[in-house]
Amino acid sequence: MGVSAAGSSGGSPDVLVVGGGLVGLAVAWRAAARGLRVGVVDPAPGGGAARVAAGMLAAVTEVKYGEEALLALNLESQRRYPGFVAELVEAAGEDVGYRECGTLAVALDADDRAELREVYAHQRRLGLPVSWLTGREARRLEPMLAASVRGALLAEGDHQVDGRRLCAALLTACGRLGVDVVRGSARRLLRAGGSPGGRAGGAAGGRVVGVRLDDGTELTAGQVVLAAGSHSALLEGVPEEVLPPVRPVKGQVLRLRMPSGAGAPGAFLGRTVRAVVRGVHLYLVPRLNGELVVGATEEEMGYDTTVTAGGVYELLRDAHELVPGITELPLVETSAGLRPGSPDNAPVLGPSGLDGLALATGHGRNGVLLTPVTADCLAEYLVSGRLPEVAAPFTARRFRRSGAPSAAGAAPAGPALREVVA
């Protein structure tokens, strides 16, 4: 049960990332590229929600009223994607399925059309690059669309990437930079000065110094980044007022196989197609390798990742309504993942309010999209102690009631805003 070191070169690393999913690996890679010694701990590195996700980079088509700050963050991450991917492909020597294909959001009936026109007006007011198509024009772009399509939004800047290949490439790139990836489950946060088995938080707990794993192993580090996705709220020893308010939101996803890759002449679908069917978001994301990802349910079921008859049924029913021709396609995989949902659908980034603990979680539906900006901002924060302005609205501090006791027992006002570059 002694204190052991993460970092194969001996001694504690500068940073230990708890969570080796897409966000955790990207943070680790960017931090290592900035010269920090980095460890990652995860029971199944490269797993997590991104393995299930469709990988839509849909800043424009997913815009919602009143979420302008999140839109800015999403757009910034989307803007960084080509560079992020180019660097990663160079670093890992592996392709990641990034595809600049655009997205078509369609309306299936008159009510849908009226709602989509409102979204379109909102997007135009925000200056977003969208155009309106009639049903006929939409079918000209995508001949497999149902005859019932009444109109569509074309967002030519909403692209896609393959989350699985992204995770695989990040694992390779991390390995090449000497990041030490430990297979294990972090159970409890360790703090200096606090009794290891004592109650969480309070004046007894000092600076965060590492984590204890399920098997009792202790990993120490200069700073800890909590990037455990939907599992982020399960780490013990985190004071309640610091614990990220993140819950699992289950998504079931199908993978079909198209007759040929999405870029081929006469391809089944040329771009991402999405709609709201019976009030539920549905999307079909065609990959160049012929995979067609159909997603996704949104269910509040705790930590359940069961693929159910009902989930698969609804996805197939709604996808069939949107693109009737899918019935002929092989169904090659069904899966379910857990999005890390936050109270305001936005991520939780940067200082936690606890000295030595940073957060990179709560990305909800936008984890793949937000990976570059998250990784860049966290790396900057870990190196300089300052969180870039674009991420400033997204610290955990926004969830704290004013006048509530500070999260960190020792620091009177919490470091959250102090550490943000205003």
Add this chain to the structure above:
Amino acid sequence: MGVSAAGSSGGSPDVLVVGGGLVGLAVAWRAAARGLRVGVVDPAPGGGAARVAAGMLAAVTEVKYGEEALLALNLESQRRYPGFVAELVEAAGEDVGYRECGTLAVALDADDRAELREVYAHQRRLGLPVSWLTGREARRLEPMLAASVRGALLAEGDHQVDGRRLCAALLTACGRLGVDVVRGSARRLLRAGGSPGGRAGGAAGGRVVGVRLDDGTELTAGQVVLAAGSHSALLEGVPEEVLPPVRPVKGQVLRLRMPSGAGAPGAFLGRTVRAVVRGVHLYLVPRLNGELVVGATEEEMGYDTTVTAGGVYELLRDAHELVPGITELPLVETSAGLRPGSPDNAPVLGPSGLDGLALATGHGRNGVLLTPVTADCLAEYLVSGRLPEVAAPFTARRFRRSGAPSAAGAAPAGPALREVVA
């Protein structure tokens, strides 16, 4: 490529069964139990349609107008099932999931009800053990049934068995009787006196002496049994007029998981439930181990075993109509198999018209049900040269036009009827 022997004890076996699916293995086991030395050749022994099948033993609920001879065969095989299973379980030391649970065939609307009443009247005329239930009575038996159920037939003698476990047990039992199971693909029938590479049939071809495999190996035997299911018509070197008129009929099947086994108190379903939904046969077969098999599509797609989005969608849609509660159940497997369909939905049993070649194929939807009677009749035929009366209507001879040239070049009238015990 010399002639090598099937049969590990050296020398040619008495019988070589081409096809190690359920029927082939059962024939091999019964023949070996009668004292014959037996070999089986199959690229994947224990595979085949029975691995996908629901394993309904539905002689009564599947009865069709004008198929009284087939009904007699089905009933005879159903009657033999308990003894067959008891012997097999004893011989193999493995359970096979045989379950005497009965079957409920339900009507979902007034039209269905009228049709099901006609089936019921027909079954009663034939003296079959069925009873009629109101919708309310049916739901009292099976509370998960849809509220729309208008009436039902209860066939208390239509049971089920697990085809996968049946195949596994038969492989064990065959092994214990010294049956030599060769992994390989039989490509061509070998006949004495004919040139091995020469054209099929004709006066040049004599008695069947074995098969040549894909890799050139030749397996010889005293008699060959063609039991290759949907692949039976692909064996080269079989004269066209002898070739069993068998085609693949694709069936897609789902496996869900019930909260507890079907025999448990408060079980999800207690018996097989079936219906005709939109003109298509649908059944839900609950196993004691908690597996719920939902089947099956019927598609004429050649040798394609792709699981398609449309196939899965239709099964889930129709099953949901019959038992709405399935939406909550985990979907654990999707698969597709190929039934060996014959022109009259009945199997092809016994003499082929070619000396030394017997047939046990073309079982269509009823392969699992017909396994005991097929195995018994083929074993009798292989030992004595006489096909038992119950199988007499099912020789290949019924497909030959009268006056057409005999199948076997040497035998003027074909041995088919001569060899049947009248």
